[in-house]
Amino acid sequence: RKEVEQDPGPFNVPEGATVAFNCTYSNSASQSFFWYRQDCRKEPKLLMSVYSSGNEDGRFTAQLNRASQYISLLIRDSKLSDSATYLCVVNAPNQAGTALIFGKGTTLSVSS
Amino acid sequence: NAGVTQTPKFQVLKTGQSMTLQCAQDMNHEYMSWYRQDPGMGLRLIHYSVGAGITDQGEVPNGYNVSRSTTEDFPLRLLSAAPSQTSVYFCASKPLDRGLRETQYFGPGTRLLVL
Numbered sequence: 360r361k362e363v364e365q366d367p368g369p370f371n372v373p374e375g376a377t378v379a380f381n382c383t384y385s386n387s388a389s390q391s392f393f394w395y396r397q398d399c400r401k402e403p404k405l406l407m408s409v410y411s412s413g414n415e416d417g418r419f420t421a422q423l424n425r426a427s428q429y430i431s432l433l434i435r436d437s438k439l440s441d442s443a444t445y446l447c448v449v450n451a452p453n454q455a456g457t458a459l460i461f462g463k464g465t466t467l468s469v470s471s
Numbered sequence: 472n473a474g475v476t477q478t479p480k481f482q483v484l485k486t487g488q489s490m491t492l493q494c495a496q497d498m499n500h501e502y503m504s505w506y507r508q509d510p511g512m513g514l515r516l517i518h519y520s521v522g523a524g525i526t527d528q529g530e531v532p533n534g535y536n537v538s539r540s541t542t543e544d545f546p547l548r549l550l551s552a553a554p555s556q557t558s559v560y561f562c563a564s565k566p567l568d569r570g571l572r573e574t575q576y577f578g579p580g581t582r583l584l585v586l
Contacts, residue, residue: 393574402561402577403514446514448574458504458529459575463513 362386365447368465376437380465382430382447391450392423394432396443397464403446406432437469472497475578477562483584484552492547492581494562501567503545504529504575505537507558514561520545521567552585559583 365382372378384392392409407414409421409430420433430447447462478493496503504519506529516529520539534556536548545564549556559582563575 391574402579404577405574408574458516458519460516461506461514463511 362451362460363447363449363462365445365462366465369468370465371468371470372437374437374439374469374471376469377433377435378437378467379434380432380445380447380467382432382462384428384430384447384449384460386449386452387425387428388452389449390452391459392421392430393448393459394419394421394430395446395448395461397446398443403461406445434467437467439469439471442467442469474498475562475564475576477560477578477581479581480579481582481584483586484549485586486553488552489548489550490552492549492560492562492583494545494547494578495543496545496562496564496576497543498564498566498576499542500564500576501542502575503539503562503564505535505545505547506561506563507531507556508561508580509558517547517560552583554585557583557585 362385394406395403396406397403407416409423413422418435422431444464444466446464448459451458451460475496501522505517506514508514515531518537520526526537559580561580562578565575
């Protein structure tokens with residue numbers, strides 16, 4: 360099992376749609392979880408951290424299920440500007456607890 | 472703050488040539504790392520450092536050397552470039568946080584082509 364697995368995508372949705380991305384991780388000792396966004400030919404940038412209680416930032420909601428080792432990202436009312444690749448990221452406790460392991464990413468394309 | 476800077480932005484090498492990818496950060500972050508990103512493979516950790524004088528291997532360290540003589544700089548060296556090292560290289564930094572909440576800031580990347 361790969362350390363971090365994501366929906367393969369791509370997701371093609373119209374403006375205004377709600378879309379959900381899923382991610383599973385293999386190391387039960389992982390303690391930090393994030394969603395990053397990466398635009399074409401650009402560096403990854405933090406979208407939001409994921410907390411055990413779930414957290415929301417505007418149109419974006421992240422959920423964590425530690426028992427199932429599952430992370431999700433929900434985007435409501437999609438905008439054209441949401442088109443990007445979304446990376447699920449967890450920390451790697453077996454590497455001094457500081458290294459981050461990235462999923463391969465899920466591509467979202469929002470069309471008008 | 473300039474954040475994380477990388478040079479060069481683009482580079483073409485011939486097989487067997489050596490070069491150094493530069494990375495610098497001005498945020499006084501203890502932790503710095505190098506990733507490579509290939510199509511269909513996602514970001515893979517090459518080397519990382521938790522402070523000056525301390526480095527360690529990541530997932531794909533073969534063919535790369537690093538050193539950390541200062542907090543600010545973390546160069547990545549290719550001693551003998553191979554076509555398999557054609558990739559986009561990202562440097563990243565973050566503060567060390569025992570609570571593991573701190574996330575990483577990435578540089579703009581270096582696109583390397585090895586012929």
